[in-house]
Every structure is written in structure tokens, then in C-alpha cells.
Amino acid sequence: MARNEELYQAVYQGNKDRALEAVKAAVDAGEDVATLLDESLIPAMQQIGQDFECGQAFVPEMLIVARAMSAALEYIQPLLTEAGVEPKGKVCAGTVKGDLHDIGKNLVAMMLKGAGYEVVDLGVDCSVDKFVGAIENGAKVVLISALLTTTMPAMKTVVDQIKPQYPDIGILVGGAPVTAEFAKSIGADGYGATANQAVPLVEKFFA
Numbered sequence: 001m002a003r004n005e006e007l008y009q010a011v012y013q014g015n016k017d018r019a020l021e022a023v024k025a026a027v028d029a030g031e032d033v034a035t036l037l038d039e040s041l042i043p044a045m046q047q048i049g050q051d052f053e054c055g056q057a058f059v060p061e062m063l064i065v066a067r068a069m070s071a072a073l074e075y076i077q078p079l080l081t082e083a084g085v086e087p088k089g090k091v092c093a094g095t096v097k098g099d100l101h102d103i104g105k106n107l108v109a110m111m112l113k114g115a116g117y118e119v120v121d122l123g124v125d126c127s128v129d130k131f132v133g134a135i136e137n138g139a140k141v142v143l144i145s146a147l148l149t150t151t152m153p154a155m156k157t158v159v160d161q162i163k164p165q166y167p168d169i170g171i172l173v174g175g176a177p178v179t180a181e182f183a184k185s186i187g188a189d190g191y192g193a194t195a196n197q198a199v200p201l202v203e204k205f206f207a
């Protein structure tokens with residue numbers, strides 16, 4: 001199936017209004033919504049994620065692309081539901097207790113939405129109960145972000161309290177001060193250095 005070049009470019013260039021116009025025009029022209037998602041929207045988000053990883057794009061660009069992606073996604077969401085297109089799976093994301101830095105977490109959520117997952121955004125300063133609530137509502141993976149060295153230990157609290165009760169739930173951690181070694185030491189299932197890396201990590205739990 002072919003990519004809708006206008007929609008892809010509008011999202012990749014972060015032009016929200018043009019993305020919305022392009023998606024409306026495509027739907028009016030009878031293009032398949034699932035194909036628009038798989039061939040145009042998701043690839044645009046993947047591309048900006050890769051650009052970020054290579055140092056060719058920065059946080060503001062990613063946020064602008066994410067905003068354009070959201071506008072188009074919001075428009076086709078009800079049509080996708082009507083067409084019976086199910087999300088690939090449900091995950092939740094939040095910043096750890098005490099941490100208000102949510103830019104990274106928002107990017108992680110956008111990357112996963114862009115990859116076709118339903119993301120329950122739990123916001124900032126999340127207690128263990130908030131994560132548990134999302135698990136009880138069907139989230140299979142918990143993504144936690146921390147930007148402060150002082151809030152990193154609260155990630156261990158989340159792992160310690162969730163794992164014994166829900167051993168099959170994936171717990172992924174990230175944020176500037178977090179490392180793969182730290183993730184391993186607290187018993188998390190994975191660590192991602194960038195928002196883009198969250199996608200393959202999550203995919204493993206739905207394989």
C-alpha cells in the first residue's frame with residue numbers, strides 16, 4: 001500500500017493544520033484509515049524518532065511533530081474504531097512519585113501512540129496505586145520516567161510493589177539520570193535511553 005505523501009510530509013514537517021487538512025482530504029477521497037495510520041502517520045513519527053537518535057533533530061522538533069501527529073490521529077481515531085482497527089496493546093506511562101519533569105514521558109507516550117498502542121497517560125508524580133489502577137484497567141506495560149536523582153529510588157518502590165502481585169506486567173524505566181545498570185539493579189524489565197527506544201521494548205511484551 002502506498003504512503004500518502006502529503007500527509008506524511010505534513011506530519012514529518014510538524015505542520016499541524018496541514019496534517020489535519022491532509023488527513024481529512026484523504027478520508028474524503030476514500031483512503032483506508034488503517035493504511036493512513038500504518039503507511040503515513042506511524043512512519044513520520046518513526047522518522048523523527050530516528051532523526052533524534054542520530055542528533056539530526058532535537059526535542060522541540062519532536063514535540064512539534066508529535067503535535068501534528070496527535071491532530072491527525074485524533075481525527076481518524078473514531079474511524080479506526082468503526083473500522084474495527086484495534087490498538088496493538090494497552091500501556092501506561094507516568095513520572096515517578098515526586099517528579100514533575102514530564103517532557104520526556106510525553107515524548108515516550110507520543111512515540112507509542114504513533115506506533116499504534118493505546119497509552120494511558122497517568123501524568124506526573126505518580127503513586128504506585130496510580131500504576132496499579134492502570135494495570136487493573138488492562139495496561140500490560142508500565143513506563144516510568146524520572147529526571148531527578150532524588151526520585152530514582154521511587155522507581156524501585158514501584159517495581160517492588162508491582163512485580164510480586166503482577167509478575168507478567170512489563171516495567172520499563174527511563175529519564176536522563178537512569179541507566180541500564182540502574183534498571184537492572186531495581187529489577188525493571190528494561191531501560192530506554194530515548195523515547196524511540198520505548199517502542200521495541202514495549203513490542204517485546206506484545207509479541
Ligand code: B12
Pocket residue numbers: 059098099100101102103104105107108143144145146147148149150172173174175176177191192193194195196197198
Ligand atoms: C525543564 C526542566 C524543569 C521543568 C520541568 C517542566 C516539565 N513540564 O517537564 C521545571 C521548571 C518544572 C523543573 C523543576 C525542577 N528541576 Co528541572 N530541569 C529541567 C531541564 C532543563 C530539562 C529536562 C527535560 O525536559 N529534558 C528533555 C527531555 C526530553 O529529556 P528526558 O526527560 O531525559 O527524556 C528523554 C529520555 O531520557 C527518554 N525517556 C524519558 N523518560 C523515559 C521513560 C522510558 C520508559 C523510556 C524508555 C525513555 C524515557 O526519552 C526522552 C527523549 O528521548 C533539566 C536540565 C537538562 N538540561 O536536562 C532540569 C533538571 C532535570 N532539573 C533539575 C532540578 C534540580 C529541578 C528542581 C529540583 C529545581 C528546584 N530546585 O526546584 C525542580 C524539581 C521539580 C520536581 N519535583 O520534579 C536538575 C536535576 C538534578 C539531579 N541530578 O537530580 C536538572 C538536571 C537541572 C540541573 N542541571 O541541575 N525542571
